[in-house]
Amino acid sequence: MQYQKGDIRSNILKTARIEFLDKGYKDASMRTMAKNANVGLSNIYNYFKNKDEIFCEVMRPLTSSMDKMLNDHNDKHFISLDVFTSEVYLREMIDAFVGLIKTFKEELKLLLFLSHGSSLANFVNEYTDRHTTLGLEYIRLMKEKYPKINGNISVFFIHTMSSWWITIIGEIVTHDLLDQEIETFVAEYIEFGTAGWKRIMKA
Amino acid sequence: MQYQKGDIRSNILKTARIEFLDKGYKDASMRTMAKNANVGLSNIYNYFKNKDEIFCEVMRPLTSSMDKMLNDHNDKHFISLDVFTSEVYLREMIDAFVGLIKTFKEELKLLLFLSHGSSLANFVNEYTDRHTTLGLEYIRLMKEKYPKINGNISVFFIHTMSSWWITIIGEIVTHDLLDQEIETFVAEYIEFGTAGWKRIMKA
Amino acid sequence: MQYQKGDIRSNILKTARIEFLDKGYKDASMRTMAKNANVGLSNIYNYFKNKDEIFCEVMRPLTSSMDKMLNDHNDKHFISLDVFTSEVYLREMIDAFVGLIKTFKEELKLLLFLSHGSSLANFVNEYTDRHTTLGLEYIRLMKEKYPKINGNISVFFIHTMSSWWITIIGEIVTHDLLDQEIETFVAEYIEFGTAGWKRIMKA
Amino acid sequence: MQYQKGDIRSNILKTARIEFLDKGYKDASMRTMAKNANVGLSNIYNYFKNKDEIFCEVMRPLTSSMDKMLNDHNDKHFISLDVFTSEVYLREMIDAFVGLIKTFKEELKLLLFLSHGSSLANFVNEYTDRHTTLGLEYIRLMKEKYPKINGNISVFFIHTMSSWWITIIGEIVTHDLLDQEIETFVAEYIEFGTAGWKRIMKA
DNA sequence: TATGAATGAGTCTTCATTCAT
DNA sequence: CATGAATGAAGACTCATTCAT
Numbered sequence: 001m002q003y004q005k006g007d008i009r010s011n012i013l014k015t016a017r018i019e020f021l022d023k024g025y026k027d028a029s030m031r032t033m034a035k036n037a038n039v040g041l042s043n044i045y046n047y048f049k050n051k052d053e054i055f056c057e058v059m060r061p062l063t064s065s066m067d068k069m070l071n072d073h074n075d076k077h078f079i080s081l082d083v084f085t086s087e088v089y090l091r092e093m094i095d096a097f098v099g100l101i102k103t104f105k106e107e108l109k110l111l112l113f114l115s116h117g118s119s120l121a122n123f124v125n126e127y128t129d130r131h132t133t134l135g136l137e138y139i140r141l142m143k144e145k146y147p148k149i150n151g152n153i154s155v156f157f158i159h160t161m162s163s164w165w166i167t168i169i170g171e172i173v174t175h176d177l178l179d180q181e182i183e184t185f186v187a188e189y190i191e192f193g194t195a196g197w198k199r200i201m202k203a
Numbered sequence: 204m205q206y207q208k209g210d211i212r213s214n215i216l217k218t219a220r221i222e223f224l225d226k227g228y229k230d231a232s233m234r235t236m237a238k239n240a241n242v243g244l245s246n247i248y249n250y251f252k253n254k255d256e257i258f259c260e261v262m263r264p265l266t267s268s269m270d271k272m273l274n275d276h277n278d279k280h281f282i283s284l285d286v287f288t289s290e291v292y293l294r295e296m297i298d299a300f301v302g303l304i305k306t307f308k309e310e311l312k313l314l315l316f317l318s319h320g321s322s323l324a325n326f327v328n329e330y331t332d333r334h335t336t337l338g339l340e341y342i343r344l345m346k347e348k349y350p351k352i353n354g355n356i357s358v359f360f361i362h363t364m365s366s367w368w369i370t371i372i373g374e375i376v377t378h379d380l381l382d383q384e385i386e387t388f389v390a391e392y393i394e395f396g397t398a399g400w401k402r403i404m405k406a
Numbered sequence: 407m408q409y410q411k412g413d414i415r416s417n418i419l420k421t422a423r424i425e426f427l428d429k430g431y432k433d434a435s436m437r438t439m440a441k442n443a444n445v446g447l448s449n450i451y452n453y454f455k456n457k458d459e460i461f462c463e464v465m466r467p468l469t470s471s472m473d474k475m476l477n478d479h480n481d482k483h484f485i486s487l488d489v490f491t492s493e494v495y496l497r498e499m500i501d502a503f504v505g506l507i508k509t510f511k512e513e514l515k516l517l518l519f520l521s522h523g524s525s526l527a528n529f530v531n532e533y534t535d536r537h538t539t540l541g542l543e544y545i546r547l548m549k550e551k552y553p554k555i556n557g558n559i560s561v562f563f564i565h566t567m568s569s570w571w572i573t574i575i576g577e578i579v580t581h582d583l584l585d586q587e588i589e590t591f592v593a594e595y596i597e598f599g600t601a602g603w604k605r606i607m608k609a
Numbered sequence: 610m611q612y613q614k615g616d617i618r619s620n621i622l623k624t625a626r627i628e629f630l631d632k633g634y635k636d637a638s639m640r641t642m643a644k645n646a647n648v649g650l651s652n653i654y655n656y657f658k659n660k661d662e663i664f665c666e667v668m669r670p671l672t673s674s675m676d677k678m679l680n681d682h683n684d685k686h687f688i689s690l691d692v693f694t695s696e697v698y699l700r701e702m703i704d705a706f707v708g709l710i711k712t713f714k715e716e717l718k719l720l721l722f723l724s725h726g727s728s729l730a731n732f733v734n735e736y737t738d739r740h741t742t743l744g745l746e747y748i749r750l751m752k753e754k755y756p757k758i759n760g761n762i763s764v765f766f767i768h769t770m771s772s773w774w775i776t777i778i779g780e781i782v783t784h785d786l787l788d789q790e791i792e793t794f795v796a797e798y799i800e801f802g803t804a805g806w807k808r809i810m811k812a
Numbered sequence: 813t814a815t816g817a818a819t820g821a822g823t824c825t826t827c828a829t830t831c832a833t
Numbered sequence: 834c835a836t837g838a839a840t841g842a843a844g845a846c847t848c849a850t851t852c853a854t
Contacts, residue, residue, distance in 0.1 A: 008817080024319065026229060030845060042847075043818055051845070116227070116319055156384060157391045160371055167370040168363055174328075181359060188360045192399035199398035200391060211834090233828060245830080246835050254828065414813095430725070432635060436849060448851080449814050457849065522633065522725055531783075562790060563797040566777055573776040574769055587765060594766045594809060601808035602801035617838080639824060651826075652839055660824070 009047045012037045017058045021106055024114035025055055025121075055118045062100075062107040063123060069096050070130055087194045089138075094186055097165065101172055101182075108173045112166070124166055131162040142201070150202040212250045215240045220261045224309055227317035228258055228324075258321045265303075265310040266326060272299050273333055290397045292341075297389055300372060304385075308376050315373045327369055334365040345404070353405040360403075415453045418443045423464045427512055430520035431461055431527075461524045468506075468513040469529060475502050476536055493600050495544075500592055503575060507588075511579050518576045530572055537568040548607070556608040563606075618656045621646045626667045630715055633723035634664055634730075664727045671709075671716040672732060678705050679739055696803045698747075703795055706778060710791075714782045721779045733775055740771040751810070759811040 015037040019028045030051060034041040048054045056063075073093070101108060115121050135158045143151030168189070172182065218239040222231045233254060237244035251257045259266075276296070304311060318324050338361045346354030371392070375385065421442040425434045436457060440447035454460045462469075479499070507514060521527050541564045549557030574595070578588065624646040628637045639660060643650035657663045665672075682702070710717060724730050744767045752760030777798075781791065 027320075029843080031843080040817095040819055041845095042820070045846070046817065154384070154387050154391060156374070156378065156380065156388050157395075159378075160374055160388070160392070163370050163374055164367050167366050171359070171363055171366055175359065175362075177359060181357070184357050185359050185363070188357060188403060189363070192360075192403045195402035196395035196399040200395045232826080234826085243836050244828095245837075248829075249834060432725075435847080437847085446815050447849095448816075451850075452813060523636075560790065560793050560797060562780070562784065562786060562794050563801075565784075566780055566794070566798070569776050569780055570773050573772050577765070577769055577772055581765065581768075583765065587763070590763050591765050591769070594763060595769075598766075598805035598809045602805040605804035606797060606801050638822085640822085649838095649840055650824095651841070654825070655838065 008037075008039065012039060012044055012047055013054065013058055016054045017106070017110075020055060020058060020110055020114065024116065025051075025110075026117035052119050055115070056120060059107055059111060059115075059120055062104040062111060063120070065100060065104065066127060069100065070127070070134065072096075073134065087190060090190050090193055091186075093165075094189065097169060098182060098186065101169060105173050108169060112170045112173070128159065128162045128166060131165075132159045135162060139201075148202075150200065153200060211240075211242060211246075215242060215247055215250060216257065216261055219257045220309075220313075223258060223261060223313055223317065227319065228254075228313075229320035255322050258318070259323060262310055262314060262318075262323055265307040265314060266323070268303060268307065269330060272303065273330070273337065275299075276337065290393060293393050293396050293400075294389075296368075297392065300368060301385060301389065304372060304375055311372060311376045315369070315376070331362065331366045331369060334368075335362040338365060342404075351405075353403065356403060414443075414445060414449075418445060418450055418453060419460070419464055422460045423512075423516075426461060426464060426516055426520065430522065431457075431516075432523035458525050461521070462526060465513055465517060465521075465526055468510040468517060469526070471506060471510065472533060475506070476533070476540065478502075479540065493596060496596050496599055497592075499571075500595065503571060504588060504592065507575060507578055514575060514579045518572070518579070534565065534568045534572060537571075538565040541568060545607075554608075556606065559606060617646075617648060621648060621653055621656055622663065622667055625663045626715070626719075629664060629667060629719055629723065633725065634660075634719075635726035661728050664724070665729060668716055668720060668724075668729055671713040671720060672729070674709060674713065675736060678709065679736070679743065681705075682743065696799060699799050699802050699806075700795075702774075703798065706774065707791060707795065710778060710781055711788075717778060717782045721775070721782070737768065737772045737775060740774075741768045744771060748810075757811070759809065762809060 012033065016028070016033045019033050019036070023029070028051070030044065031041055033054075034044055037044075044054075048057065073096075111120060112124060115123070132155070136155065139151055139153060139158070143149055172185075177185070215236065219231070219236045222236050222239070226232070231254075233247065234244055236257075237247055240247075247257075251260065276299075314323060315327060318326070335358065339358065342354055342356060342361070346352055375388075380388070418439065422434070422439045425439050425442070429435070434457075436450065437447055439460075440450055443450075450460075454463065479502075517526060517529060521529070538561065542561065545557055545559060545564070549555055578591075583591070621642065625637070625642045628642050628645065632638070637660070639653065640650055642663075643653055646653075653663075657666065682705075720729060721733060724732070741764070745764065748760055748762060748767070752758055781794075786794070
């Protein structure tokens with residue numbers, strides 16, 4: 001009775017989040033959310049338009065951060081790029097991802113594995129596509145600056161590299177890696193990746 | 204009208220496959236299958252225990268092949284391994300996968316993206332784990348034979364590489380790649396991968 | 407922002423009218439009205455007792471006019487009636503209706519086709535009944551004045567003639583007749599009707 | 610348990626009919642039907658696709674008869690028509706309607722006043738249109754045979770006459786007219802109508 | 813006057829599965 | 834082997850209205 005508006009709303013979101021994590025978007029039950037939030041089922045619809053909106057709202061912090069990440073990269077990197085900095089490029093990208101993982105572990109599980117049926121079901125694919133576009137642009141600029149390198153890399157390969165990252169994120173959030181393990185992995189990944197990229201670009 | 208026993212069963216499987224591909228495991232409707240197979244709904248239960256069994260049966264050719272693939276590798280490779288053959292190792296592995304893709308494109312979509320809710324939902328994870336185990340064993344043997352190489356690679360990194368392959372398969376079946384495109388990609392992937400592996404193993 | 411009292415009320419009525427026309431009484435949503443009127447849903451209940459009252463209020467101009475029409479006729483016609491003026495009688499009646507149609511086309515649609523569930527659902531029937539009573543009285547007076555005519559016309563027939571007019575109104579508002587078309591129709595109707603009436607009254 | 614298929618089906622239809630008559634299509638409750646038919650709610654959906662299908666099935670005898678009526682007329686009348694038989698024409702038409710009314714009184718109420726929301730909501734309008742088309746054709750043929758008559762009657766007037774009949778049917782089923790009253794009315798109607806038609810056609 | 817919160821019964825429809833015949 | 838009937842819980846969502854503030 002004496003709740004303030006925000007309290008109830010965020011209360012719903014909290015229990016919704018748990019329900020979504022437990023069952024996935026499709027199988028999550030509005031009834032259950034209502035019960036756990038101590039709210040009348042119909043009352044939920046005074047706060048949210050529908051199930052999908054609740055889901056999006058739960059995911060908003062993550063999706064916003066991810067969008068922001070992509071845009072930031074856009075701004076930051078294409079100013080001064082250097083072939084020898086590709087390690088830096090990788091490191092930054094991955095650091096950003098690691099930060100994301102630490103903040104939004106559960107939400108990432110939701111996004112990657114449990115969003116089927118929601119309007120965010122395609123978010124990852126679209127994100128990968130945008131990331132791929134960015135990668136292509138990066139390579140184009142490198143080629144401009146260092147004409148000798150091989151810029152002739154198939155779009156699909158770049159795409160694959162983008163979705164690899166997503167896969168890695170999925171693996172990390174799934175396996176509850178410790179910070180130390182993450183660090184180790186990142187080191188290996190960078191070693192592996194820079195060697196691979198250098199070879200493929202004949203740099 | 205005069206179906207033989209096998210006819211009906213395989214008829215059910217055929218329409219079930221289409222229904223599963225169309226809607227995914229969870230959303231696929233037994234009623235629809237029955238209707239399209241010209242079979243009484245309850246009669247389906249004379250041929251299969253439940254929905255899940257139908258799904259598994261539809262997927263059996265794929266899952267068997269995948270299991271077989273893993274076992275074959277086990278047998279074949281650990282006899283004569285050579286660090287210089289890692290390219291061969293990759294090539295073989297990937298050829299096997301490419302064969303799989305060409306034969307079971309639709310089933311792979313089912314397995315990777317539409318199996319949620321079924322008992323095969325975890326198949327990919329388990330497969331990745333088994334594949335990871337294999338990879339670890341491979342490295343251990345390499346290290347035994349060539350003591351100078353770095354065998355100290357984190358389990359998680361290997362795991363990541365395994366699931367990358369799955370991701371790639373997913374990308375290929377999703378994007379309807381042409382054979383030529385697949386070939387191009389494989390070449391790039393191998394170049395990238397062997398360079399990466401060599402570096403990380405200090406080989 | 408600074409609405410005056412009347413503004414809000416009439417604002418609600420305006421949006422309610424649109425909503426009613428769009429969905430009919432039953433399917434019209436209070437929520438939608440509130441939203442479109444930029445008014446809190448519960449606040450509507452400070453201006454109107456309930457949905458039905460809103461509907462009646464929206465329809466008031468029409469229902470008042472119709473009531474007035476009936477009363478006017480009552481006053482006007484029963485003073486000097488003449489069997490040869492029956493054409494005039496028809497003409498006046500129909501002119502009144504045509505005026506009504508031009509002024510309240512949309513409201514008439516509401517009243518005739520979309521009032522189910524509201525307290526006006528029976529308005530048309532009651533109106534027809536009252537109109538019938540009037541017709542009966544008219545005939546009675548005619549018979550008094552011209553004893554030779556046949557005054558023995560069944561109540562139901564008169565009733566039918568009354569509801570015919572309502573039907574015609576419904577047809578006109580439904581088919582968006584042009585003025586010219588209405589005129590043509592009225593001429594035909596009067597020709598048809600006077601011939602019919604004369605015959606049936608043996609006049 | 611020992612019901613035969615048809616029993617249950619027709620049982621559902623019977624209770625559905627009552628529920629529809631009681632509340633109209635939209636407000637009729639599937640729950641109530643199920644309860645009154647002693648059938649599990651979900652079981653109803655083994656017999657009918659949805660609420661609308663039940664409604665159509667309940668109405669089928671009526672709608673079929675009406676369709677048949679229209680077609681029959683088509684066949685019968687346009688062979689030998691005679692201007693002096695217009696009374697016969699009217700009489701036959703109306704007899705057909707009266708027969709309909711006696712057989713399907715309740716269904717007619719449903720169709721005319723309670724079908725809103727169902728797929729039969731427009732049946733009456735469409736029927737009127739078809740009937741109008743028929744009327745136009747009739748007049749055209751008359752004009753051919755008796756070139757002197759006035760065939761120049763507006764479509765809308767004919768349309769109005771068609772929908773008048775529907776109105777009359779509605780009035781009869783609403784007011785529970787006795788057979789004797791119907792007969793009286795029909796006689797008056799025919800007298801009125803033939804006079805009207807003759808005048809308007811200058812015949 | 814105005815608002816946000818709450819209500820609780822209600823909507824139609826779908827589901828996989830079981831069972832007696 | 835096949836069928837038709839049945840089940841009962843569950844699905845998301847809407848409704849007009851009330852009430853305390």
